[in-house]
Structure formats: structure tokens, C-alpha cells
Amino acid sequence: MNPWTILSSGLGAGYAPKAPGTFGSLVGLALGCLLLHLGHLPLLFGIVAVTALGIYAVGRLPDANADPKWVVIDEIAGQMIPLLALYDVSVWGALLSFALFRLFDIWKIGPVGWADKRADEYGIMGDDIIAGLMAWLVMLALHLVSPL
Template sequence: MTRAIASLFGVGFLHPGPGTWGSAVALVPGAVMLALAGPLAVAASALALTALGWWAVARELERTPESDPGWIVIDEAAGMWLALVGLPAFGWAGVAAAFALFRLFDIAKPGPVGWADRQGGATGVMLDDLIAGALAVFALLALSSVLPTEWFP
């Protein structure tokens, strides 16, 4: 069961770019939650997914010699949902911006994202994506203050 959770029910085995697949698959339910219940529901769901993911990742890392197997993508899902918290309401342009910013920070690993990635264990696997999601939130908030309201309703 932990392998299914950690791989986001097999999404982590898609190629190329399992992390991008994991983020994209997580985007759909995250956007639906945002549209139906708002950013607080997405934040609560991201927190619950983080706890579940941390548990599953810790168990799976005990079974593999790899420090951060590419097929583990529950961390991308948690980070993606966190990035959506930066949107006050649903809008496709904002959702696309949240996805693009999250993937940018997750791949480029600037500053604190790179530091978290080097921590090792479940902490390193999960925390870098959560920090990338948090950076996306800050970037979205900054963008929402300068872009027209059609982008960020």
C-alpha cells in the first residue's frame, strides 16, 4: 500500500518526467477543490496529503537503496496542492501559473529548495517540494498584485 501511495497509484512510473506527471495529475483534483471549496480546503488537503506522503515515503525508503527514487511523486502532489493555496479563487490562468511556478522551483531548486533536497530521508524527499510549493505561493501572491484580476479572480 505504501508503494501505491508514494507513486500516486502508479503515476510515478510514467515516463518521461514522472515528477511532472505527478504534478499534473495532482493539479486536477487540487483545482476542483479550489473551485468548489476554496484555498483553505486545498491547504487542509495539502497538509493531510503531506502527512500521508511522509509516512509512505519513509516506509518505501527503507526498502530501496536509492535516496530519492524518481517514481516517488506523492511529494509533487503535496507541493502542487500547496502552490494552489496562493490563488484566492479558481481561474485557469492562475492554475496554469501555479503549475508552471511550482515546476520551475522544483526543477531549478533555488536556495532553500536545494537545501531541503539535500537533507535525505523522507524529510529531503518531501520538504523540497513543499518549499517549492511555498515559493510558488509567494510568487503567485506577488503576481496577483500586479496582473489584471482576470488572471487571478
């Protein structure tokens, strides 16, 4: 197994027999919560690093245009984004972040669906980045009515 496959699979999370995207999202949630515990700036740098690494790694895969199910680095990067809306790590904030991201990632409404139709590394990574941004916006809006 080459290093691009290992990275693209989220260190193997993408090889889960069922729901590999959910397992990839859980890796992103854990990594994101760890980085958020260190602060918002480390989390932001982590998101940028995982996204850049994902674009590079997925672009080196022989079957990247097919968006294989085992490629979950996109879910890892996307899941980290809504955590930026939290003041600090909390169980409820993490659960809400996870639920919103998965909702937008699965529904593929609007720009998420548009990006998903691209047959390259930018489409593979882009739909999850957009889903993460949409979840982040919803979480920011929720701050208006309740602290997370």
C-alpha cells in the same frame, strides 16, 4: 505492490515512462483545483493530509533514501500549495501555478536545494513543499499587479 508504494507513486503517476515528476505535478494540480473549487479550507486540509501521508508513506519504503524517480507524492503536495493564492479555479491561475512550481522544483535554488540534499522522507517531501511555498509567494506578489 504494497499500499505505501501505491500512495508514494501518486496512484501510479510516478511510473510514467518520461517526466514522472511532471505527471505527479499534474495529479497535484487536478486534486488541488478540485479542492479549491470546494474552498480554500478544503485545499489547505488536503495539502496537510497529502504532506503527512507522504512523509509517512515514503518513510516506509525500503529505498526511500535514494529518492526514487517514481515517488511523486511530494510533487502532488507541493503543486497544491501555490493554488492557495488563487481566488477561484481559473485556467490561467492553474497554468501559472503549475509553471512556477515546476520551475522552482527543477531549479532547486536556495532552500529547495538544501532540502533536496537530505536523504530521508523529510528531504524528499521538503524540497517540493518549499518549492510550492516559493511559487505561492510569487503568485501572492503577482496579485499586487494583476488578479489571478
